[in-house]
Amino acid sequence: MATSTNRPAAMPADEASVAKFLFQEAALIDEERLSDWLALIEDDIEYWLPAMGDADEAKRSVSLIYDNKTRLEDRVWRLQSGLAHTTDPASKIQHIISNITVDQVARDEVLAHSSLVLFALRRGQQTTYAGRCTHRLRWRDGSWHIAAKKVVLLNNSEPIDFLQFIV
Amino acid sequence: MVLGSELSIGDLVKETPTDFIVHKRVFSDPLVFDQEMERIFETGWVYVAHESEVAKGGDYKTVLVGRQPVIISRNSDDNKIYVMYNSCRHRGATVCQSEYGHSNYFRCGYHGWTYDNTGDLAGSPYEDGYQDDFDKSKMGLIRVPRVGNYRGFIFVSLSPTGPSLEDHLGNVRPYIDLFADIGPDGIDVVPEHIHKSFYNGNWKTSVENPNDNYHFEFTHASLQAVYERRGRPTATMAAGKQRRSSGKGAMMLDLGNGHHAWGGFDGPGTDWKNYRLGGNSMPPVFIFPNVVLIDVQIRHVVPLAVDKTELHVHLVGLKGVPDEINEERWDHHHEFYGAAGLGAPDDWEQFERFYRGSLSRGDEWVRYSRGLKYEVADSATGKRGVSNEKLPTSEVTLRAIYRQWHRAMTSA
Numbered sequence: 001m002a003t004s005t006n007r008p009a010a011m012p013a014d015e016a017s018v019a020k021f022l023f024q025e026a027a028l029i030d031e032e033r034l035s036d037w038l039a040l041i042e043d044d045i046e047y048w049l050p051a052m053g054d055a056d057e058a059k060r061s062v063s064l065i066y067d068n069k070t071r072l073e074d075r076v077w078r079l080q081s082g083l084a085h086t087t088d089p090a091s092k093i094q095h096i097i098s099n100i101t102v103d104q105v106a107r108d109e110v111l112a113h114s115s116l117v118l119f120a121l122r123r124g125q126q127t128t129y130a131g132r133c134t135h136r137l138r139w140r141d142g143s144w145h146i147a148a149k150k151v152v153l154l155n156n157s158e159p160i161d162f163l164q165f166i167v
Numbered sequence: 168m169v170l171g172s173e174l175s176i177g178d179l180v181k182e183t184p185t186d187f188i189v190h191k192r193v194f195s196d197p198l199v200f201d202q203e204m205e206r207i208f209e210t211g212w213v214y215v216a217h218e219s220e221v222a223k224g225g226d227y228k229t230v231l232v233g234r235q236p237v238i239i240s241r242n243s244d245d246n247k248i249y250v251m252y253n254s255c256r257h258r259g260a261t262v263c264q265s266e267y268g269h270s271n272y273f274r275c276g277y278h279g280w281t282y283d284n285t286g287d288l289a290g291s292p293y294e295d296g297y298q299d300d301f302d303k304s305k306m307g308l309i310r311v312p313r314v315g316n317y318r319g320f321i322f323v324s325l326s327p328t329g330p331s332l333e334d335h336l337g338n339v340r341p342y343i344d345l346f347a348d349i350g351p352d353g354i355d356v357v358p359e360h361i362h363k364s365f366y367n368g369n370w371k372t373s374v375e376n377p378n379d380n381y382h383f384e385f386t387h388a389s390l391q392a393v394y395e396r397r398g399r400p401t402a403t404m405a406a407g408k409q410r411r412s413s414g415k416g417a418m419m420l421d422l423g424n425g426h427h428a429w430g431g432f433d434g435p436g437t438d439w440k441n442y443r444l445g446g447n448s449m450p451p452v453f454i455f456p457n458v459v460l461i462d463v464q465i466r467h468v469v470p471l472a473v474d475k476t477e478l479h480v481h482l483v484g485l486k487g488v489p490d491e492i493n494e495e496r497w498d499h500h501h502e503f504y505g506a507a508g509l510g511a512p513d514d515w516e517q518f519e520r521f522y523r524g525s526l527s528r529g530d531e532w533v534r535y536s537r538g539l540k541y542e543v544a545d546s547a548t549g550k551r552g553v554s555n556e557k558l559p560t561s562e563v564t565l566r567a568i569y570r571q572w573h574r575a576m577t578s579a
Contacts, residue, residue, distance in 0.1 A: 049507065052359055059494045062360045062482055065507045066498075074393045078509055083389035085516040159365040159477045160506040161515065167507075 011139035013104040018112045018137065019097075021144040026095035029166045034076045037166065042138060042147040045069050049150070049167060052157045064156060064163060079165065086164040091122040093165050097133075108139045109147065116151060118167060129167070130154045176202060180573040181532075182566070187539055188532040189569050191525040194369040200473035207456050207575045208233030208470070212315065212322045212335045214458035215239055217356040217465060217481065219319065221248060225269045227284065228358070229253055231469060232323060237311060238263045239321065240284040243271060248316070250323050251286035251308040262308070267358040273308070282308050318347040319354070320458075338422035338548055341434050342452040346460045349449065352487030356465060362480040362505045366515040368522035370457075370470035371568060373478060376514055377451030377459050377466075378419060378427050378564035381537065386517055390503070390510045418552035419538075419564050425455025425571025427564035432545040432552065453564070455571050463496040464504070474522050480504060535569065537562040 012018075028037040041047075047067040048058055055061040067075060078084050099115035111134055118129040136148035151167050176199070179190040192199055207213075215230050216239050224243030229236060236253035253261045255275040262273040262282060272289060274281045280291040286308035294301065313324040315332030320343060322332055329335075336343070347354060366373070376382065384391060394400065417436060419429050429450060430436045451461040459466040469477040482500060484493050503510035525533070538553040538561020545551070553561035 051362055051505065062362060063501055064505050066501050071502065074397070075509065077396065078389045078393050081389055081392060083392050085386065085513045157363065159363040161365055162512055163507040164512055
């Protein structure tokens with residue numbers, strides 16, 4: 001809620017606000033509104049899915065995804081292009097977000113921890129993924145933006161076939 | 168072996184001067200798969216590990232050789248690598264449960280039999296329960312008949328007889344040398360750095376792919392478009408162009424014994440020196456039957472069923488270079504490879520479609536005839552090749568696989 005026409009609302013570092021945002025983020029992805037999702041992404045984004053368990057540092061470890069803004073834009077563009085054979089047919093997905101906790105880490109940033117269950121359906125086969133997410137959310141201009149998103153999938157060191165969607 | 172009344176295994180690959188066709192059963196029949204396991208994976212030389220995966224005494228790795236579980240372990244006393252069947256001599260249970268680890272002993276959890284990491288039986292509980300002639304020294308984990316190490320690449324054969332590893336590797340050895348020497352102080356493969364994937368298709372489709380020049384711009388159309396949108400030369404096209412525009416003598420090669428790569432009859436050629444440290448640092452080399460050296464990876468192909476294949480992609484670090492070089496190499500890798508990659512999954516999708524289509528019998532055969540009319544043989548080395556100037560999208564590299572397949576599957 002703005003207190004004046006010039007000042008955006010102060011950062012609500014509470015679980016309810018963060019949860020609402022995470023649910024909205026999930027809905028955008030599930031509904032394939034990826035351009036709207038990209039509008040939430042900060043320029044210094046680090047979108048990271050480690051492989052082989054968890055890691056602190058992406059540069060010397062194996063990752064399923066390790067995207068800066070450019071690569072993430074390429075990823076989204078490719079998924080929406082209709083040219084990728086892995087999207088013919090495309091996966092239908094459903095995110096379930098739960099177990100949310102929030103830590104304020106800066107004047108305008110929080111870390112949001114959550115549990116994820118992700119169902120992916122392709123060619124009649126439904127695969128379930130689970131993992132822990134950490135979002136670094138930045139409050140800017142009266143709304144949340146995503147500065148970092150890390151997802152540690154339970155099965156990230158097991159053979160995986162197609163992760164051809166936004167996790 | 169006879170499949171039904173109409174075909175034997177030997178009939179499934181047909182080569183004439185004008186045609187090279189492979190029967191769809193080769194990709195979809197579980198009976199053929201079982202024979203492949205027996206005659207290729209559980210008889211000939213197969214890749215199991217790079218020695219740096221078991222670098223220190225006590226380190227071990229477990230893998231499947233065909234269908235058979237084995238342990239690769241480095242003994243602390245003599246620092247040698249031993250490969251033994253992962254099966255207790257009592258009732259056969261596996262004694263080692265992890266893919267990687269460190270232990271001087273393997274203990275069977277069932278009845279407590281304990282082996283050291285050369286496979287010798289260190290002890291079993293209540294030994295007096297056996298006959299007086301129970302000879303501990305003969306009750307160790309059985310070691311596989313042959314283990315070979317070429318430039319750090321470890322291969323095993325479950326048959327005590329057959330060609331030596333050097334003979335099997337033959338013309339692919341100079342390529343392994345190139346790969347092993349990319350790092351000034353060698354290469355490093357560690358258990359933490361693996362991408363694992365699987366696809367519901369046949370293993371042979373993925374070992375065709377690395378030197379299937381024909382597929383790039385179609386299979387990877389989406390990645391090509393991503394690069395064009397950014398004004399980048401496409402990795403796929405660049406690789407294709409390298410092969411297409413390499414100097415006189417650059418050919419795609421059937422190296423013999425099932426291996427394939429590109430280069431010339433007299434060796435890999437000087438173009439390979441250009442592939443050193445940058446992102447796309449190793450053009451593809453296939454070592455029959457189950458390992459590909461490409462880019463910054465060792466790709467270990469693990470067939471589980473006729474229609475299920477795992478790919479264990481080991482990212483290779485270079486020793487003796489600044490960290491930034493390895494980081495750059497791996498960053499390039501991450502864009503293309505892995506289940507979320509922008510490149511490799513489009514290949515796997517085709518492998519699955521290949522399998523599903525191979526269940527149809529309208530046309531019982533699939534074709535590998537591209538460039539057959541341009542193929543030339545080198546009697547000195549046994550290599551066969553097609554010049555990139557004649558046809559860069561030939562399938563001579565794919566024919567290499569099926570020529571060896573036919574030999575291995577029909578040998579006495």
